[in-house]
Amino acid sequence: MTDTDVAVIGAGLAGSTTAAILGRAGIPATLIDPHPVYPPDLRCEKLDRGQVAILHKTGLDGIALSAATFDGATRDGKAWIARFGRVIDKRPGGQYGILYDDLVNVMRSAVPPEVSNVVAKAIRITTGDDRQEISLSNGSVITARLVVLANGLSVALKDQLGIERTVTSPCHSITLAFDIKPHPAKPFDFAALTYYPERARDRMAYLTLFPIGTSMRANLMVYRTMDDPWLREMRHNPERGLFALMPNLRRLIGDIEVVGPVKIRPADLYVSLGHRQAGIVLVGDAYASSCPAAGNGAGKVFTDVERLCNVHIPNWLASPGMAADKINQFYDDPVKRAYDETSTSWAYQLRSMSIEEGISWSIQRRLRFFVGAAISAACKIGVLSDGNQFVPEGWTQRLRDRT
Known part of the structure; x- marks a missing residue:
């Protein structure tokens, strides 16, 4: 004992x-x-x-x-924020993969x-x-x-x-994680990228691409069930499944190859x-x-x-x-x-912000990007001497950090 x-x-x-x-x-x-x-x-x-x-x-x-x-x-570099195949903001990095x-x-x-x-x-x-x-x-x-x-x-x-x-909420979200590389081989134009869904019916929160060592990691967050046919597509043909979900993503990342298995984890x-x-x-x-x-x-x-x-x-x-x-x-x-x-x-x-349909939710989604862009602009004005950014506490901190 x-x-x-x-x-x-x-x-x-x-x-x-x-x-x-x-x-x-x-x-x-x-x-x-x-x-x-x-x-x-x-x-x-x-x-x-x-x-x-x-x-x-x-x-x-x-x-x-x-x-x-x-x-x-x-640590990532400058992060691109994108939707509909367009970059809507470029923000200083600050996240660690x-x-x-x-x-x-x-x-x-x-x-x-x-x-x-x-x-x-x-x-x-x-x-x-x-x-x-x-x-x-x-x-x-x-x-x-x-x-x-x-x-x-x-x-x-x-x-x-x-x-x-x-x-309280079974299968609240599903995380898909995998590595990607450009095809043909060439560096990506971005250090990190967050891509938001193009349609609420896609039941997607966002895709985030960020470096871990020499690899480009992809975390894709969706709101689906584990028997969804699209998840089977992602297991067996992830490149096709990825661009089927985000058709305009190819404008930013080009043709890519998924390296290794696609890991899928539901979360209650x-x-x-x-x-x-x-x-x-x-x-x-x-x-x-x-x-x-x-x-x-x-x-x-x-x-x-x-x-x-x-x-x-x-x-x-x-x-x-x-x-x-x-x-x-x-x-x-x-x-x-x-x-x-x-x-x-x-x-x-x-x-709710990601998957709910209707005019009110559409307006909130647009406001989300306007607020994010305003915070980013304020941060660029208030760059500190060490290169870090000042970000207000509270919900603006959460929005700024997670995007």
Whole structure:
């Protein structure tokens, strides 16, 4: 039996970042995950400036963006914004492309050796007001004052604890991810490109092209069902499927070849119920999901982890016990709540803005581009000495960063 202050179950982005922050703060912690190296996984592949700003509060932004053991994060250049085959704006870059598994493994490399790393699966958990007990697949047992549940979509441990996952919007969006190269071989004219749908009936949010290392990555966000015939077309003949959806895209990117497989991931929106319990706290996707099309999943994870590790865990460990009233302070944290509410609101707003038909929605779509162009023009006027752009906080920040 091993004893620690904090046991972190799950070493994805939320869990590994949590373990890294706690370990660097000198808080005894144990990280539990069955994978010695995080496997390939289609999730976040881009960090915007707002998300990097949150990550900066953890002290891990430099490691995440420039780790030499991986390709590292690739910052884009000037980003083209386009629709109907026409470029409507060119904006300074500021986003970083990095594959999710690379990002997670970078974060794992930041976990100091003082944190015990257990390669096993947590199969049983018992919680209480004072001590928590975790049984592992290798037969060992870990006791801790606090358990941080960061095991993403897994529900087995939550079922044991009576924590329910309620799906609020099944298959809310679908992400398609693939690499492209020009055919015949020649450089693209753009460093990064965001292309918006030509018709609401296409049920598409946007296509974003951005560099990761030497590759040009494509993330295509759509609102469809998994049995849609167009998805089969994208699996078997992606070039034809891509230009069938966006006929005028060829004007900007020319003929292209899709390199490697097309990865497809549907995303449900869900929330947890019955999670306010003594001794255990849920972070990231273990608590609630976000829509990949809205692009705030990484920011949601970083907000959860930053508030938990920088504010709440040090306060909780300073006094005996780990009753539910302590845990509730995290779920009621105003910064966390505000980001959660914005994440959910933006997920539904973007879906409606993309696929709803009618005059009012058409007007809103046009206003969206006018507002975006106005923000871009204001940024160009207010260029800072270091080349960064000033962008107002709030919804304009979200619009500016995600486009």
